Amino acid sequence: RTAALPPLNLPADDAPHGARMEWWYYNGILDAKDGQRYAFHAAVFVADALIRHTVMHVALTDLKTGKRFASQSRTGGVPGKGGANGFDFRQDGWQVRGSGAAHAVRADFDGVSISLALSDPHQPVAHRAADSATPGLLDFGKSGISYYYSRPRIAAEGEIAVNGRPVQVTGDVWFDHQWGDFDVLTFGWNWFALHLADGSDVMLYELFDTEGRSILTAGTLSNGARGTSVPLRPGEIQLTPVNRWTSPATKTSYPIEWRIKLPTGEFNVKPFFADGEFDASSTTANVYWEGAVKVTGSSEGEGFLELSGHERLKPAR
Template sequence: MRSLLSFMLSLLLLFGWIRPAMAGTELNWIEVETNRSGYEKATGPREWQFPRDFGPHEAYQTEWWYYTGNLETEAGRAFGFQLTFFRQAVKPTEVQATSDWRNNQIYSAHFTVSDIQAKQFYDFERFSRSGNGLAGANSEPYTVWLEDWSVDTIDNRIVKINAEDSDIKINLDVENLMKPVLQGDHGFSVKGIDPGNASQYYSLVQQKTHGTIEIKGESHQVKGLTWKDHEFSTSALSQGTVGWDWFSIQLNDGSALMLYLLRRENGELEATSAGKYVAADGQTTALTLDDWQIAVLDRWQSPHSKATYPSQWKLAIPKLGLNLQAQAWMNDQELNTATATYWEGAVKYDGVKQDKPVSGNGYVELTGYATRLDTVLGDRTQLSDN
């Protein structure tokens, strides 16, 4: 799921596929081009081949590589970070390259750092075409980059993450010790009832991380855990699906958990909302909407967008014997990008599993609270008269 919204709208605006009508600082979107014919669609499980599948899948219209992590210093000062790369195909077939600048792939990236102690949130975004090596992705060795923001393979288990903007900098070594977790049905993650409304999706969880975070010239040695999501698809949101809540959870017993909740306009959740539990030994348990209960305990209203987001939750999964309370490490982790506003930030978890105390960290993404998503990512043929 993740930030498909902000990426697609940014690219559409950038390349003239959407014409904005300015109204203060907001955009009204009209004449959206949503022709997805000619692209490959996720219609069932596929045969995964790693490390090849760490890289790009350009037959699909959209793809993203998503890194989020919770880190801390030896003294316990906490930080969160996000570095995300998005790829969008311009056309389903390769354009004729009449120059080094002409290409068929456009990239965008988001970079954020949450300084929990200082209660400061830093967010940045960039756009680039893949021509002349400005942005791109490779499979072997795996790498993805946009200008000097990059993820580069060091060896078969370790990647180096680098990003810097406005005196905010991360330099991290991320070590993966578990095999990729194939979300959904062997990586086939269904998001809606329409054929092809799905993605191919895997995660790398509980990745040991160490390195430096630099804030305004002050460098901090940090360590902790990073989560990676990689999805590729050619799909849209169903009409009436206004947004999603996505949870990643990395617990101190070595286990991990992902959940996504697709929210309908009537307040109900889509039946395709799903998740997966990963035990410390890598064994997985698929979860459906019937397997968990989530209650919102508190909310926060953004002083920037005026949107109101959940900020504290109670989560129960009886089949796992898991009961957790989750709370944002700090409330103001809202991104106001060029074309979309959403909340994505570091979250802490405390509770019990099988009657034993457990705690951990993770990330939560909340979309559709500032702007409902089906009006900009859904089936425009159904919405064209609105």
């Protein structure tokens, strides 16, 4: 089905598309000169349902103390401007902007300020199925079709302030842009975005239905410095949950520790902190787990894990 759709076209496809669902997403681990470390994720969702609306989510975690700050907002329409080759969302003291290799993320909330300038020295990664010749398109079967590309290692620099104490930070940030006619209420996912010490980047996802049955497992191995990108077949990926955490607030059980086997090696993924739940029931009518992780095994590294749809599982997965 993907062969019948227009191919990915960048930078034009950085801009909003008016799709049923679309999001622009960032995560990263940021280092300060004083040794302080922070993990953050920020996302803009535009949904074209009964009413077109825009949602923004942001969270910041102090990786020394585990203290977490989170905020969200929702508004009708699409605030901001972006032009023909980019996006520029502005709302309630937030800005998420990007076009080509240059991006910016700013957010002010609850005594926290994030201000990052991002520049990508590498080409974007257009994800595809291993048996598809159409880069940037994924077929989710009954759940729909999605365009999907990433910039796995955008160089970031800027400032983070907590309770009025600003620190300069740098780090590598992962950017995703995804859109299409897919219905996020018909499936959930376990998603991995990993930076390995050897310079390679790993994107993996497992989709499952509301009964917990696996729909699709896929991923991409890439290396920006080498300009390589290789899609993985489902049989080349083994994802095994090894430990769970249950939210005391929502009682949702999340598989937060994993063992991963790929053609390139075996890896263990463990979160910095167990509590990564983001309660978005007031903006996107769901809850999810999102947090920074450590990678050990065939190669060391760090990254992010996202667990979505687990609150809807029957029985609990």
